[in-house]
Amino acid sequence: MTKAAELAKMGEVLTNSQIGGRRNIVINGAMNVAQRATSQASISSAGYYTVDRFKINTNNAGVWTMSQETLSSSDTPFTEGFTKGLKLDCTTSATPASNGTLQVQYAIEGQDLQQLSSGTSSAKTLVLSFWIKATKTGTNVLGGYQDDGGKQFGLTYTINSSNTWEYKTITIPANTADAITNDATRGRIVTWYFSAGTDRTTGTLRSTWTTYATADEAVGQVNHADNTSNNIHITGVQLEVGSVATPFEHRSFGEELALCQRYYQKWLADTANDSMFTGAMISDTQFIGDYFLKTSMRAVPSIASTGTFAVRLKTSDRALATGPTLNRATPDTVQIAVTIADNNESGFAGFFKCANSDDDAFIEFIGEL
Amino acid sequence: MNNLDITKAQYLHDIYGNNYAINIVVNDKTLCVPPIAGNTEYQAILEWAKIDGNTIADAD
Numbered sequence: 001m002t003k004a005a006e007l008a009k010m011g012e013v014l015t016n017s018q019i020g021g022r023r024n025i026v027i028n029g030a031m032n033v034a035q036r037a038t039s040q041a042s043i044s045s046a047g048y049y050t051v052d053r054f055k056i057n058t059n060n061a062g063v064w065t066m067s068q069e070t071l072s073s074s075d076t077p078f079t080e081g082f083t084k085g086l087k088l089d090c091t092t093s094a095t096p097a098s099n100g101t102l103q104v105q106y107a108i109e110g111q112d113l114q115q116l117s118s119g120t121s122s123a124k125t126l127v128l129s130f131w132i133k134a135t136k137t138g139t140n141v142l143g144g145y146q147d148d149g150g151k152q153f154g155l156t157y158t159i160n161s162s163n164t165w166e167y168k169t170i171t172i173p174a175n176t177a178d179a180i181t182n183d184a185t186r187g188r189i190v191t192w193y194f195s196a197g198t199d200r201t202t203g204t205l206r207s208t209w210t211t212y213a214t215a216d217e218a219v220g221q222v223n224h225a226d227n228t229s230n231n232i233h234i235t236g237v238q239l240e241v242g243s244v245a246t247p248f249e250h251r252s253f254g255e256e257l258a259l260c261q262r263y264y265q266k267w268l269a270d271t272a273n274d275s276m277f278t279g280a281m282i283s284d285t286q287f288i289g290d291y292f293l294k295t296s297m298r299a300v301p302s303i304a305s306t307g308t309f310a311v312r313l314k315t316s317d318r319a320l321a322t323g324p325t326l327n328r329a330t331p332d333t334v335q336i337a338v339t340i341a342d343n344n345e346s347g348f349a350g351f352f353k354c355a356n357s358d359d360d361a362f363i364e365f366i367g368e369l
Numbered sequence: 370m371n372n373l374d375i376t377k378a379q380y381l382h383d384i385y386g387n388n389y390a391i392n393i394v395v396n397d398k399t400l401c402v403p404p405i406a407g408n409t410e411y412q413a414i415l416e417w418a419k420i421d422g423n424t425i426a427d428a429d
Contacts, residue, residue, distance in 0.1 A: 045374060045396060184407060282384060299407035302400045325401045326390040327383045337384065366400070368409055 024249040025113075025126075026106060027259040028053045029237035031068060031084040035257075035266055036364075039067040041091070048368060051086050052260035053106060055368075060100030061195040062225035063092035069233065076165035077131040077235050081250055085131075085235035088194070094225045101218070102195035102225055104234065107369035109298065110148070110180045110187030115241055118146070119179030126172040128190065129245035133165045133233040138222035141193040141205065142170050147186050149178025151209040156220060165233075169245040175209040184298050186369040190239065193217070194224040194232055261295045263369070268362040269307070269354040276363070277336070278351045279311075284342045287311045288327055289352055290335050297331045297367035307361025311340055313350040318343070324352070324363065334365065373413040379426040391425060 033052045040049035043064045046057045050068050058064065069087040071078045077085070086104070094100070116124045128142065136159065143154040157168045172190075180187045193200075196218035203215030210216070224230050236248050251259075267276050279289020293301075305324050310317040323338030336352065354361035376394045381401070383389035391402045391414055402410040417423050 047396070286384065288384065299409070300403045300405040302402040302408060302410045304398055304400045325381050325392065326403055328389065329403050366410070 022249070023238070023240045023246060024251075025108060025239040025241075026053075026237050027263075028256055029130075029235075029239075029248070030082055030250065030256070031086050031235050032253055033257050033260045034068040034084075035260065035264060039065065041065045048264065051084075052264060054086055055105040055107070056088075057103040057105050057191070058101060058195075060094070060097035060197065061102040062090050062094035062096075064102070065089040065091055071235070075133075076167075080131075080236065080248065082131070082235045082248075085233050088224075088232040090225055090228050090230040093228050093230075094195075096195045096197035096223060096225060098197045099199045100195065100197040100225075101193070101200060104192040104194070106190045106237070106239075107186050108188050108190075108239075109184050109369065111182050111184060113180050113187040114182050116174070116180070118175045119148075119177060121176055123174035123176045124241050125174045125243050126239055126241060127169055127243055127245045128172060129167070129169045129236070129238045129248070130234055131165055131167055131236040132159065133163060133231075134159050134194075134224060135162055135230040135232075136222055136224045136226070137162050139220045141196075141218040141221045143191040143193060143217055144172060145189045145191070145212065146175060146178060146180065146209065147188070148180050149175070149209075150212045151175060151178055152206060152212045152216065153209050154205040154217060154219065155207060156205065163231075167236075171243045172239075173208050177209065192234070193221045196221045196223075258295055261293075262298050263367050264365065265294050265297070266362050266364045267291070269359055272356050272359040273353055274359075275312070275351045275353045276309075278349065279336075280349045281313065281345050281347060284344055284346045285321070285339045286337060287340060287350065287352070288335060288337045290333055292333055293331070293365060297365065298369070299367045300329045300331055301334065301365040301367040303334065303336070304364045304366065305362070306364075308355040308358040309338070309361055310353055310355045311338060311350050312353055313343075313345055313348050317353070317355065319355075331367070336363075373410065373417070375414065375417045375423075377426075378414055378417065378423075380428040382428045388428060 200217040205219040277289040277291040318340040321339045327337040328335040380388040
């Protein structure tokens with residue numbers, strides 16, 4: 001940031017009486033947290049795969065490997081304190097089908113956007129800043145969608161040099177027409193487009209909040225999926241109120257992890273036989289116990305398990321017949337049920353654990369927007 | 370915008386005999402989803418169930 005820009009921002013901050021405090025609305029903008037995995041190959045459908053909070057929305061636009069990459073001193077953002085990045089590597093090229101697309105999305109809760117005063121004459125702009133490096137140069141679309149009102153916008157930026165880190169800032173217009181519901185549901189999505197078929201490119205790009213139309217989403221977007229040599233790298237994502245980007249707000253890993261765990265967390269075994277929670281047999285076949293989540297989640301979570309688990313009763317492990325499944329859950333506590341073979345053990349206490357043959361079993365708790 | 374590629378959905382009973390969670394299969398992965406409005410996967414299940422031919426199976 002230039003000195004002039006810094007001074008301009010200081011003036012704006014003073015005018016708005018927002019001195020200090022939390023500026024970056026984006027969680028994990030430095031890409032430091034990757035609870036699910038650090039790399040995922042063969043991506044051709046939508047999902048959260050590696051770095052937390054950043055979703056890949058794709059179909060019919062090639063096949064990709066997503067990874068949390070480690071930056072080095074040869075990467076320009078490294079000199080700004082960034083050691084991690086989001087990387088997309090094209091492994092199967094494609095001209096996108098008419099409905100094809102490759103996007104990186106970031107969704108924000110409505111209650112975290114109330115500071116925008118959206119839907120009033122005092123509605124505020126946002127400024128998005130980020131570092132990006134891509135093999136493919138040309139015009140790219142940064143889009144947004146607001147659920148309340150069903151409005152969208154699309155703005156362009158240019159990647160000027162191939163495989164070169166570039167710092168981009170984009171001012172997102174204020175929405176004076178549509179208030180954002182003040183709750184834990186999705187308020188807005190920010191979308192980086194990297195490939196878009198004709199369904200999304202035959203309309204008119206909207207520089208202001210306008211009623212959603214698919215054809216207006218990504219007009220003019222270059223196709224990053226056209227060659228298996230293509231890579232895309234992003235880090236340092238910051239979204240803040242105002243119109244001038246300030247230096248990135250670096251937060252501690254622990255703080256960022258806790259913020260991410262509102263949307264996704266996992267219990268991961270460290271070594272074989274690790275225990276997750278205690279419980280009891282409520283019948284001869286059903287074991288139930290409560291697991292206390294690491295932080296309150298945005299919503300009552302879904303769960304998914306990977307690996308081999310067991311119930312320990314008395315002196316031996318009992319293999320699972322079914323489960324684990326949810327019996328009851330809140331955003332703070334999950335009651336997990338499993339069944340085992342009937343061994344006349346109703347009433348016995350025990351604990352739920354990973355099997356002695358599995359030292360990296362895990363259970364995911366998913367409360368994404 | 371939250372469509373999931375759901376290939377199977379089935380209710381699960383809680384210990385009180387009520388339908389509580391729904392097991393779904395998405396991209397070969399099984400998710401156990403609570404029927405809570407704020408849960409994104411549950412919203413996707415409701416959208417999926419609106420499509421002709423898609424039904425949430427009864428619990429075993």
